[in-house]
Amino acid sequence: MQELLSIKDLRVEFDLGRATLNAVNGVNLSLNAGESFGIVGESGSGKSVTAQAIMRIVPNPGKIVNGSIMLNAPGGAEQGSDGGVDLARINTRGGLIRKIRGGRIAMIFQEPMTSLSPVHRIGDQIVEAVMLHRTRDKAEARDIALHYLERMQITNPQQRFREYPFNLSGGMRQRVMIAMGLACDPDLLIADEPTTALDVTVQSQILELLEGLREEMGMSILYITHDLGVVAEVTQRIAVMYLGRIVETGTTRQVLKNPRHPYTKGLIDSFPKLSGARQERLQAIPGNVPVPIGLPWQCGFRSRCPVAIDGKCDTSVPAMTPVEDGHMVRCFHNGDTKEPPLPQAPAPRARRSLFSGGRT
Amino acid sequence: MAKYILKRLIYALILLWLISIVSFLVIELPPGDYLTSVVAALEQSGSKVSVEQLEALRQQYGLDLPSYLRYFRWISGFLVGDFGYSFEWNRPVSDLVVEPLILDAFIAVLIVLVTYAIAIPIAVYSATHQYSVGDHTVTFLSLLGLATPSFLLALVTLYIATTWFGIDLTGLNSDEFLLAPWSLAKFADMLWHLPTQILIVSTYMAAGVVRVMRASLLDELRKQYVVTARAKGVGERKLLFKYPVRLALNPIISEMAMVLPATISAATVTAVVLGLPTAGPMLLRALISQDTFLSATILMFLSFLVIIGSTIADLLLVLVDPRIKLERSEIRG
Numbered sequence: 001m002q003e004l005l006s007i008k009d010l011r012v013e014f015d016l017g018r019a020t021l022n023a024v025n026g027v028n029l030s031l032n033a034g035e036s037f038g039i040v041g042e043s044g045s046g047k048s049v050t051a052q053a054i055m056r057i058v059p060n061p062g063k064i065v066n067g068s069i070m071l072n073a074p075g076g077a078e079q080g081s082d083g084g085v086d087l088a089r090i091n092t093r094g095g096l097i098r099k100i101r102g103g104r105i106a107m108i109f110q111e112p113m114t115s116l117s118p119v120h121r122i123g124d125q126i127v128e129a130v131m132l133h134r135t136r137d138k139a140e141a142r143d144i145a146l147h148y149l150e151r152m153q154i155t156n157p158q159q160r161f162r163e164y165p166f167n168l169s170g171g172m173r174q175r176v177m178i179a180m181g182l183a184c185d186p187d188l189l190i191a192d193e194p195t196t197a198l199d200v201t202v203q204s205q206i207l208e209l210l211e212g213l214r215e216e217m218g219m220s221i222l223y224i225t226h227d228l229g230v231v232a233e234v235t236q237r238i239a240v241m242y243l244g245r246i247v248e249t250g251t252t253r254q255v256l257k258n259p260r261h262p263y264t265k266g267l268i269d270s271f272p273k274l275s276g277a278r279q280e281r282l283q284a285i286p287g288n289v290p291v292p293i294g295l296p297w298q299c300g301f302r303s304r305c306p307v308a309i310d311g312k313c314d315t316s317v318p319a320m321t322p323v324e325d326g327h328m329v330r331c332f333h334n335g336d337t338k339e340p341p342l343p344q345a346p347a348p349r350a351r352r353s354l355f356s357g358g359r360t
Numbered sequence: 361m362a363k364y365i366l367k368r369l370i371y372a373l374i375l376l377w378l379i380s381i382v383s384f385l386v387i388e389l390p391p392g393d394y395l396t397s398v399v400a401a402l403e404q405s406g407s408k409v410s411v412e413q414l415e416a417l418r419q420q421y422g423l424d425l426p427s428y429l430r431y432f433r434w435i436s437g438f439l440v441g442d443f444g445y446s447f448e449w450n451r452p453v454s455d456l457v458v459e460p461l462i463l464d465a466f467i468a469v470l471i472v473l474v475t476y477a478i479a480i481p482i483a484v485y486s487a488t489h490q491y492s493v494g495d496h497t498v499t500f501l502s503l504l505g506l507a508t509p510s511f512l513l514a515l516v517t518l519y520i521a522t523t524w525f526g527i528d529l530t531g532l533n534s535d536e537f538l539l540a541p542w543s544l545a546k547f548a549d550m551l552w553h554l555p556t557q558i559l560i561v562s563t564y565m566a567a568g569v570v571r572v573m574r575a576s577l578l579d580e581l582r583k584q585y586v587v588t589a590r591a592k593g594v595g596e597r598k599l600l601f602k603y604p605v606r607l608a609l610n611p612i613i614s615e616m617a618m619v620l621p622a623t624i625s626a627a628t629v630t631a632v633v634l635g636l637p638t639a640g641p642m643l644l645r646a647l648i649s650q651d652t653f654l655s656a657t658i659l660m661f662l663s664f665l666v667i668i669g670s671t672i673a674d675l676l677l678v679l680v681d682p683r684i685k686l687e688r689s690e691i692r693g
Contacts, residue, residue: 055591093596102593114584117603119681129592164682180592 003072004187004220005031005054010067010088012049012058012244022292023049023062025244025300026339028320031220033187036211038223038235038252040267044289046244051190051224055107056092064088071100071188103133106181110193112173116165123149123161126180133184148179152209171202178206182213189214192224207234228271232256237326240264243300244292246320250327260329263301297341299332307333317341368674372667376660377435383659384431387652393423394447394650421447434653438660444653448646453657460639461661463532464627467558467638468665471623472616474562475569479612482566483573484605490578498570505567510626514560514633521556529556530635557634561626565619569612576611580604606680613677617670624662 628640
């Protein structure tokens with residue numbers, strides 16, 4: 001299978017002045033063309049920042065400090081273009097990233113209520129994207145936009161085209177967002193919590209639509225979600241993130257049926273199941289995700305882990321270890337390999353002395 | 361839409377009528393009347409006024425009538441373009457006020473335009489460079505501007521222009537045009553003198569508008585739809601002006617309804633300082649000498665300007681922001 005996107009050792013930091021927040025802490029990820037992939041994690045796991053890093057829209061003061069995000073050429077050799085482009089090194093204000101944003105990678109967001117401009121017509125917002133990437137002809141762009149509104153099963157697209165977002169329900173707006181993303185025929189669609197803000201019935205409709213279009217258009221979809229239900233329903237492979245690192249990855253089946261990391265197990269136990277006998281109480285994972293500022297060099301999950309090994313989990317970080325074909329886990333209960341400590345990064349810029357007159 | 365405008369106009373007329381009552385009442389509030397001040401002036405210069413003479417004058421000016429009757433005579437004249445008689449100038453008010461009021465309206469519109477032309481670019485720069493040296497400078501200057509009365513700004517400008525550059529910025533026209541009839545040359549000369557006042561008042565007004573616009577743009581810049589547009593591949597500059605700036609304009613358009621009255625009062629005071637023959641100084645003088653009809657008429661027209669201005673602001677807002685919709689019945693008319 002052809003690789004579309006390859007993330008290597010990605011680190012994203014937020015320089016908060018007094019401290020540095022390590023939002024993404026060495027993520028490795030590979031996404032194939034046409035694949036449906038899920039990144040699962042709680043708030044603060046770094047999953048959204050990873051997605052933002054791909055689009056290079058990490059909000060200030062976030063910065064990619066390490067790693068690469070290779071986006072391979074579409075269709076490989078047949079397009080005649082060699083190699084890909086490293087999104088981590090691209091100029092975020094340049095022309096190339098603007099071609100990629102929307103054109104090759106589209107993104108839809110969690111809040112359909114706020115992610116469309118309230119004062120522009122829906123049709124115009126889609127046409128804007130189409131005219132940036134697909135055609136310069138306004139009439140053609142309009143046809144394309146209408147086509148995708150129709151594909152997203154928006155009733156009466158001709159009329160909706162002229163309406164404003166405030167005329168639409170949340171589910172409709174999310175369909176519009178998706179139509180806008182798909183209208184430029186991207187290779188990859190990043191869906192950041194695409195159904196979180198919607199009713200459950202609308203959720204599954206939208207997921208079904210997305211999956212149908214993915215198969216038909218041959219694009220990849222990267223789902224960013226905290227919802228195991230979404231993941232189980234639509235993804236082929238998943239990665240579970242915790243505290244800026246991937247802790248377990250594999251096919252969706254492998255990870256959900258045979259979770260090997262205590263965090264993944266906890267996540268699954270805390271998720272209600274409809275099938276089978278009535279369960280006892282849901283098991284919540286005790287504690288909260290720590291704030292990733294100045295954390296010690298140890299397993300990120302140690303503070304909440306029921307099976308932490310003293311003297312091991314608190315002194316080193318487990319490396320990703322294969323447990324089955326394609327199934328990898330970052331836990332000392334599944335192997336002994338340790339993550340090599342970070343090459344002592346350019347000594348965290350010697351603390352500004354009180355007298356240097358820097359900004360405080 | 362047409363029906364909406366009509367409705368607004370009817371409201372405006374009712375409002376004007378109420379304003380006419382209130383302003384007439386307020387003008388009548390001080391003890392005495394125009395003749396009291398005339399008598400005082402005459403007595404100061406040594407001459408005596410007999411009681412009979414005074415009564416005759418009272419009757420001549422209609423000052424013996426009760427207030428409500430005089431109000432009624434004055435306001436009913438409005439319908440036929442008769443705004444009463446100015447005691448002090450001894451001429452019909454309509455002869456006196458037209459020229460200064462046109463000038464006033466002209467200046468007010470220019471001030472509003474220049475205010476926004478100054479304020480919007482500065483606010484956009486300030487918000488997109490938040491906490492930079494430039495932003496702090498803008499913030500400092502606009503707070504200073506807010507705290508400085510416009511007449512003081514006018515005085516300082518005059519002082520600097522006269523003592524440092526030897527330029528006389530007062531008046532509407534250079535001396536040679538003062539008594540000349542209106543001509544193209546006189547108009548051109550006026551355009552040379554007007555900017556002083558317009559710039560002074562606009563700078564003063566812009567300080568407030570910058571604060572509002574900067575705050576609202578900062579809000580908009582953080583909104584999700586900005587990220588959406590960026591994720592579509594829209595260039596940063598186009599994105600800035602098409603989305604957040606566009607939305608950040610709404611509050612300052614609705615603020616126009618407030619900017620206009622403030623403009624007129626600031627323009628009045630600066631016009632006094634700069635010696636401009638606008639309605640402002642004339643109003644001030646008429647108020648001091650208790651020239652009832654003249655001052656009430658000027659007040660009426662200034663209110664009219666303000667009401668027109670805020671109606672325009674409301675209509676603009678409907679055009680700019682689709683979320684503000686007139687009620688269905690009002691649209692269909």
